[in-house]
Amino acid sequence: MMFGTFAPADQITVMLVVGGATLLISLLLFFTFAGGESFSRQSKRRLIEISQGEKTMSKPKSGTSARRSQDTSGIKLLDALLKRLIPNPDLLRSRLEKTGFKITVFKYATATVLFIANIFVFCYFLYGLPLMLAIPISIASGLFLPHVIVGYLGGRRIKKFMKTFPEAIELLCRGLRAGLPISEAIVTVGHDAPDPVGAEFRGVANAMRVGQSIEQGLWNVSKRIDLPDFKFLIIAISIQRETGGNLAETLGGLANTLRKRRQIKLKIKAMSSEARASAWIIGSLPFIMFFLLWLANGSYVMTLLEDPRGMYMIGVGLTMIASGVGVMAKMVRFEI
Incomplete structure (x- = not known):
């Protein structure tokens, strides 16, 4: 196992640090599902008021219940569990509709559970990670991957539209x-x-x-x-x-x-292509060099993973890389 050379105290420290980071990512994803976009809601309400010449009225409950009945699994226990675990099902349902596929909330939740289970099996049984580390990694990855896939499908359909x-x-x-x-x-x-x-x-x-x-x-x-x-x-x-x-x-x-x-958008995309290419190269270069050094001298590189100080250095390096790539991505993104 990768943590076999650690002292017990060092193992606990590393697991707490990495587990805390993955827990933070899980909480961020949770609030992403739970929270809505207040500016978007105000804009929609204002546009409806302009088009109708009056304040927006609440939507009839019959249409909402008809739509929700299509998202049920037919099992009352599972439906009640989904309602408790998903804090904002309307926002999730709206994101699923943007993909153009008939993906219900139940199917999405099922796919998320399968992602979490498969990643846990891979991390714990195949890769040999400790249980305290495999659980938060599988939960964070299982929540993140379906969210990204749904967002990608919705964005691709809007661009095609x-x-x-x-x-x-x-x-x-x-x-x-x-x-x-x-x-x-x-x-x-x-x-x-x-x-x-x-x-x-x-x-x-x-x-x-x-x-x-x-x-x-x-x-x-x-x-x-x-x-x-x-x-x-x-x-x-x-x-x-x-x-x-x-x-x-x-x-x-x-x-x-x-x-x-x-x-204009295509012209801006062409003019900012150099900065986006630089962001890709700078962001991927450390990982490429790590892989090449691992192929050349694996024992030399694995010192980073076997020493607790190396784990802290990896965490700091990944944070700095993510910050730099995020700043460069923000610089080349314009609203027209």
Whole structure:
């Protein structure tokens, strides 16, 4: 075992330090699930107030209960346990809907438990880590990996949506200029636009068929496509329905603005590519050198892991690397 050469006091110290760090990561992830984005909530509430001309009303409980009934496992004990363990299921459910896949809270919780179990088996039985160290590592990794995967899938779908969204607005404008009503133009976009834009507009068309208004159907889509660009479209349609005016001209200007914003973002990404490449190289170089030195002289490198002072040095080094990469990532990220 890796800790076989430690004194008992040193083993306890190392386990407490590493276990405390993993516990801190677990708490941060817990508060990430539990907490919401107050600015995003205020923005959504303000946009709804503008579109409806009044303060937002509470959503009917029937729709919420119908949606939650789809997330149940059919076992009352498991459902009650999930409600107690997940502090903010609505926020988690919203993140799962952004992926475009039919992932329920129960499936997500099951996948998280499987991740934790597999990582624990790998750390404790295969790698031989102590029990006090394997448990916090497996919990932290099991909570972190599904969270990152869901965030990646949601971000990838939103980026794919934004690639064809300006063209979808142009198609909507052409339908309005041809004399179609806004409802028929939305149906046309749903049939002709590629997914995920077409899929979302088809959902709006289906919502209109069952009696919902255009604005309500679009606001339901905005829960999955949480972008200000899409909310601009909803506000433009809402204002036109209340005050009148040339909606085709307004949406044409919106499509042109979105296309220019996308061009600016791509230009900034190209100009900041050098800094992002430097961040990747600087962040990965210590790990590459550690691996190469381990291949050349394993006993020399393993002194860092066998000596408690080496463990502290590794912790300080990883903290400094994470801070430097985080600062560089923040410097090349711009809001447009």
